[in-house]
Amino acid sequence: MPSVSDIVVIMQRNPNGVRFSDLCKVCDYYFGGARQSGSSHRVYKTPWVGDPRINIQNDGNMAKAYQVKQVLQAITKLEQKEADSNE
Numbered sequence: 001m002p003s004v005s006d007i008v009v010i011m012q013r014n015p016n017g018v019r020f021s022d023l024c025k026v027c028d029y030y031f032g033g034a035r036q037s038g039s040s041h042r043v044y045k046t047p048w049v050g051d052p053r054i055n056i057q058n059d060g061n062m063a064k065a066y067q068v069k070q071v072l073q074a075i076t077k078l079e080q081k082e083a084d085s086n087e
Contacts, residue, residue, distance in 0.1 A: 004029045008075065015068040023056055023063040023071060030075055046074060047081065 002010070007022045024042060027034070031044040031054055044054035052073040057064060 008072075011068050011072055015065040015072075016062075018063045018065075018068050020056070020058040020061055020063045023068060026075075027054055027056065027071060030078060046078070048077070052077065 002022070004026055007018070007026050011018050011023070011026070024034075027042070027044050031046060034042040035045050036043040041055055041057050044056075046052075046054055052070045054071060054074055056067045056071065
């Protein structure tokens with residue numbers, strides 16, 4: 001079972017080839033549990049208002065590439081925010 005950091009590397013290399021369950025694992029790690037997961041969508045809370053939003057959707061057991069890219073943008077923004085607060 002790949003670690004979260006391994007999955008993030010896979011996401012960066014090939015956003016089209018990411019399993020939905022792996023994307024959920026990454027989102028749960030960075031943003032906590034989904035605040036909505038009763039439908040086909042899983043929505044995660046972010047510490048900012050607006051984009052990038054974390055709203056992912058299962059597409060035949062694979063994640064949608066544009067949503068993988070949004071999650072990567074959100075992770076980058078979150079890491080930058082944490083780095084700024086540690087300065």
